[in-house]
Amino acid sequence: MSAHPVIHTRDVRRVFESRKGFFFNELVRTEALKGVDLDVDAGEIFGLLGPNGAGKTTFTKIVSTLLLPTSGTVEVLGFDVTKEAHKLRPRIGLVLGGERGLYNRISARENLRYFADLFGVPMERRDKRIEEVLERVDLVEAADRRVEEFSRGMKQKLHLARGILHGPEVLFLDEPTIGLDPKSARETRKLIRSLVADGVTIFLTTHYMFEAEELCQRIAVLSRGRVVAQDSVAGLRKLVGGDRTIEVEAYGFDDGEIQRLRALPGVSRVVSEEYGPRLRLTMRVRTNELELATIRTMLANHPELALRERRTSLEDIYLDLVEEEAS
Ligand SMILES: Nc1ncnc2c1ncn2[C@@H]1O[C@H](COP(=O)(O)OP(=O)(O)OP(=O)(O)O)[C@@H](O)[C@H]1O
Ligand SMILES: [Mg+2]
The missing domain is CATH 3.30.70.260 (ACT domain)
Structure with missing residues (x-):
């Protein structure tokens, strides 16, 4: 274990307030995270598991600077996510998946060009880097097709390509293999392992237990906004x-x-x-x-x-x- 964890959180809380009812006059308060303490070491694959609604996506968004915590300490690579997000962002990657975050009207390659410019990938390296990541996620053949024609799995691969484009030191993956066929899911796990071999720290959420068992050195189980266990699989076995x-x-x-x-x-x-x-x-x-x-x-x-x-x-x-x- 290294002295300074790459991800370090203490007592992280997040409250959502939304309105419902016919006149939207009823204020609903959801405590999605109720004091989360997590430490992820450099170079490990750390898995966050938990039932639907446990708070995994909320936590992933907070550690990747997409969402602010209501309270608590969140440090990634030594940066405070609430005060130093601008310094942290170029050094991390995030893959949330789903329909959002990609431009449907343009091709996969054009999407990656856009994001490469946004992430500040130097012009002279850009196109070569795009070819590299397209190859890594196995999208070379589809690279010039418009994203609106993509299947769910192809979009997921493009999300992954976008996440690793700028060579992040920490990669956050929210259910990275959801919707992928078994072969693509296996290739994605292989890709995750190869990133770790390059020195990337991986934080992922998943509902697939065999995937977590196969990939993760350590695991935390989140339930109703609280960490109920955090250990290696062997340590968790003793615990239960x-x-x-x-x-x-x-x-x-x-x-x-x-x-x-x-x-x-x-x-x-x-x-x-x-x-x-x-x-x-x-x-x-x-x-x-x-x-x-x-x-x-x-x-x-x-x-x-x-x-x-x-x-x-x-x-x-x-x-x-x-x-x-x-x-
Ligand atoms: N923008 C929001 N507004 C209101 N409530 C929210 C919002 N985002 C999340 N929540 C609530 O926070 C809780 C945690 O949601 P979250 O999406 O983090 O769960 P999850 O563990 O990722 O679940 P899943 O396994 O289904 O993806 C849920 O009760 C959810 O309804
Ligand atoms: Mg989720």
Whole structure:
């Protein structure tokens, strides 16, 4: 870990006030962020996860100078985003995706020329740099077509190209692979990794757990405007109570049986859910002491018993964390 995190936030809050009702006379106050502390180190890929409406986009906009925090400290590359945004902007890139932010009536290449000029990419390097980024996002063939003809995935690639055009030191990506086909999504992840190899620090949000697990050194889980956990995937696994996940399935269990499973050594959590006509118990297990045979013996009265063990996945961890928060 470096001494100075590239992104450093303390107690970041953001309140939105909007009007609704027939006469727009009802003031609605939404606290999107309720005190967020995050640190992202140089050269890492940091992932922000969380349910819809948790505040991920709001936070991404604040750290990338697009939106002001209501209160709190936000420093990126040592600059205060509220006071030194003009110094910071040339050194960061932002990819929000969606329909906005691109000019539909002109080609992809013309869009990139426009943004290169806006970002201050020197004239003599501009066209070569544009070719480079078009190649990196695999848009060379479509480069001279008008953006209004682009599919959603092609637009997403153009957003990415725009984000890296000026060679930013920190890149903020809000759901970078949304709407991409599996091959393009994989290429985008490869591109993200290659940027890190060039020394870029990446901050991304995603709803794809395997993507976060594959890419990110560290992860924060945001829920209703608060960080509920911030660690490596291995650290998060410990936090939710174990590397091992054991699934037990049968046509029903009585409460006594579930209690006895809970009391077994190393078991931190047992959750039951209906699984078709059967009931599935998902057990989070901390230690190697517990053997599947012990469970099998305990539940020997269920002839249709199915037992399975797997490594606790990031999706398991995520669901544990956001469910705990909700209950
Ligand atoms: N401009 C705005 N005006 C009013 N409320 C807003 C505004 N932008 C966001 N919000 C509210 O702030 C909260 C957080 O929204 P945000 O878009 O940051 O969530 P998110 O985590 O990015 O969700 P998603 O996974 O769906 O993209 C939501 O309750 C949302 O309705
Ligand atoms: Mg969002």
